[in-house]
Structures are given as structure tokens and as C-alpha cells.
Amino acid sequence: MTSPLTAPEGVRRVACVGAGVIGGGWVAHFLARGYDVKAWDPAPDAEQKLRRLVDAAWPALTEMGLADGASRDRLTVVPTLEEAVADAEFVQESAPEDLDLKRDLLSRLDAAAPAGVVIASSTSGYPMTDMQTTAATPARLVVGHPFNPPYLIPLVEVVGGEQTDADATAWASRFYEVAGKSVITMDREVPGFIANRLQEALWREALHMIANGEATVKEIDDSITEGPGLRWAFMGPMLTFALAGGEGGMAHMLDHFGPSLKSPWTRLEAPELDKQLYDSVVAGCDVAADGRSIAELVAERDQGVIDVLRATGRLNKNGNGKADPR
Structure with a gap:
């Protein structure tokens, strides 16, 4: 793997590929942490749905504490995958759980993203070993498995595949920590993770x-x-x-x-x-x-998570406070 061009602490530009519930949750999280985010999703109404999701998440994120410079205006939705990752310093893929789709998409991301940039998949079950088989430089591909909603639940499980460089896994784990996540770096691949x-x-x-x-x-x-x-x-x-x-x-x-x-x-x-x-x-x-509607249940869930984090003293842990952890 080519050495990453940017240290985890120096990342400013994140690409989110796939903007459904999980991908959109990642977008909201990264925006709240003060990053510039470019997003791409092939659905014709993806931008409208994504911006609605971010708007719905923003009150909870505001209550938890936004990083300096955090703004929904730092989101750009682009028309092509290539444009999304052209100047990215980190890529988060969140496509549907279809192995062939994941393989193809990760190969395209690998071909389009700048050399050395780590590409992480939000897969909820596939081992990276099975997904990186057609990529030209599989050494930079890792799993970064979040929990719904990614903008509230701190945990992300990080694990590489058989062809992943250990430095890429370590870089991804450190980046997620800097970005306010609680990280488990797994020593080996386990179906479904932990x-x-x-x-x-x-x-x-x-x-x-x-x-x-x-x-x-x-x-x-x-x-x-x-x-x-x-x-x-x-x-x-x-x-x-x-x-x-x-x-x-x-x-x-x-x-x-x-x-x-x-x-x-x-x-x-x-x-x-x-x-x-x-x-x-x-x-x-x-x-x-x-x-209760789905929107009402989402708001209830978000407030419940915040209340539990606050009650257990973890609201400001892992960079979830107002100070920018980067």
C-alpha cells in the first residue's frame, strides 16, 4: 500500500458513497465533526432524501455538541462516483449488502480515489477478504462497520482482509477515533463481526x-x-x-x-x-x-441514546463534545 498522504488528524475532506440510512448517517456524523463531505448515490432522489436525513439528525447532533466549523453547508452532493472521491482524504462506502455490488463498487472506488487514501466499507456482514478480490490495490481496503444511526452510536468495528495492509487498518482505526468514534480493531475476520x-x-x-x-x-x-x-x-x-x-x-x-x-x-x-x-x-x-410515526420514533430513539450517553458520563467521550478532536 502507498503510504497515506494525510495523517488521520489532518483529514479535512471525506467522501461518502451510498447515501441511504447508513451512508446518510455517516454524512451527518462527519458534517457534525467539521469535515467537508462529498456524497454520491445513484438513486435519482438521493440528494433530497440525504438532506432530509441530515436535517432530521441535526437537532440531536447539536445537543451532543458540534465541532468547530461544523455545518450542513459543507455537504456537496455530486453526480458521479469519480467526482465524489477525486480529492477525498478518506472514503466511506455504504452500498446495499450485495457481494457482487460491493466488489464492483470497491474496485471502482480503488480506481478513482487518490493513491494512498484508505477506503472503508460499512458492510454489516461480508468479510473484506471476499469483497477486495477484484480491486487493483486491495491493500487499502478495510471494513469500518458502524451501528445505526452512525451519527449517534459511537461504536465502529474495524478489520482488514487477507490482502489489507496492517498500516491501512491502523490508519482507519485512528481516523475513526479522531472523528469521535469508539473503535474495536479486530485481530481477525469473523462473519458478522462481533x-x-x-x-x-x-x-x-x-x-x-x-x-x-x-x-x-x-x-x-x-x-x-x-x-x-x-x-x-x-x-x-x-x-x-x-x-x-x-x-x-x-x-x-x-x-x-x-x-x-x-x-x-x-x-x-x-x-x-x-x-x-x-x-x-x-x-x-x-x-x-x-x-407513532417512523419520524417520531427516530426522534425518540435519538433522544434516548443521548440521555443514556449523558447519564453514563459518555456524552463527551471520544470527541463527542464541542471541541474539535482533530
Whole structure:
């Protein structure tokens, strides 16, 4: 890999390719951190949707604290991929989850972006090893997996592929930290990465309970928001379980509860997503929404995340305060 032309702390120009929910969330995040952002998406109405998304996110970002110089006016939506990355110092790709599409797009980005510029994919499950196969210089391609919405949730998981240069992975991790993210730099590729693997296990079990009539959508959501989710906001499941062992910690917990691992509590094989289950999940979400629109739910979620970050003392951590971390 050619050495990056710009240090992570010196980046000023970011390109966002793909401007849907995740790509648009990245755009909002980078704008709030004071970067100049060029965005491209092939959809004919992409610019209107993107600017609406940024406008909707801006109140939450303002409450969290904008970096010096942060402005929605620093967004430019361009007509071609090549124009988006022509002078970029970092590229964030957020195309739909289609392996062939990802391969083609990353190859085009690699051909168009300046030499040495790191290109990161927001993929939620594909290993970079599988996506970088047709790129001319795969050494600069990394995964930068965010969580929705990227402008609020701090975590990003960074991992390279078999052909990725270790320096590119390290550069990307440092850049995300400078840009206000909380970073996990993975030592190896894992299908679905870390957090999605855990989310998927919970999701599958929830679908089983709905399919079997054991719980409703609202009961499942309440069981997390009124139960373990309150602890998970500041302490992960491993340390939470360690505390279940009292003074003996995790060792006592495993000795005491280890046999229950053989109990039929979980069914990690995914249930058949037939029409009945599909309709039950959709209808259950309508009931749980209780008349609130998607826009209202987004605003409620955003404020909830801010409240949790503030309550746990993390609102200004990782560059989320008003000072520009760069």
C-alpha cells in the first residue's frame, strides 16, 4: 500500500458513497465533526432524501455538541462516483449488502480515489477478504462497520482482509477515533463481526418466541429496555454475568449456572420466515409503535441514546463534545 498522504488528524475532506440510512448517517456524523463531505448515490432522489436525513439528525447532533466549523453547508452532493472521491482524504462506502455490488463498487472506488487514501466499507456482514478480490490495490481496503444511526452510536468495528495492509487498518482505526468514534480493531475476520453476531442471536430467539406464540413484539422489546438493556448501556453481558456470581465473580457464576447451558433455553437455528411469522412481526411492531410515526420514533430513539450517553458520563467521550478532536 502507498503510504497515506494525510495523517488521520489532518483529514479535512471525506467522501461518502451510498447515501441511504447508513451512508446518510455517516454524512451527518462527519458534517457534525467539521469535515467537508462529498456524497454520491445513484438513486435519482438521493440528494433530497440525504438532506432530509441530515436535517432530521441535526437537532440531536447539536445537543451532543458540534465541532468547530461544523455545518450542513459543507455537504456537496455530486453526480458521479469519480467526482465524489477525486480529492477525498478518506472514503466511506455504504452500498446495499450485495457481494457482487460491493466488489464492483470497491474496485471502482480503488480506481478513482487518490493513491494512498484508505477506503472503508460499512458492510454489516461480508468479510473484506471476499469483497477486495477484484480491486487493483486491495491493500487499502478495510471494513469500518458502524451501528445505526452512525451519527449517534459511537461504536465502529474495524478489520482488514487477507490482502489489507496492517498500516491501512491502523490508519482507519485512528481516523475513526479522531472523528469521535469508539473503535474495536479486530485481530481477525469473523462473519458478522462481533456486535452483529450477538444481535443476531437475540434476534433469532425473538423470532422463535413470536413464531411459537410465546411472546409478543412489545413483550420482547420491554424485556430488554426494562431489564438487561439497562445494564448493557454501561456494562456488557460478560461483566454483568460475572456480578451474578457475587464475590466469587465469573468463576462462581459458571460453577453455579454452567449446567443450565444444556437447558433448552435458546434455539439459535433461525425459524422459517413464513407469511404468518412475517405478518406477526410487522403487526406486532405496529402495535408497539402505538400510533407513532417512523419520524417520531427516530426522534425518540435519538433522544434516548443521548440521555443514556449523558447519564453514563459518555456524552463527551471520544470527541463527542464541542471541541474539535482533530
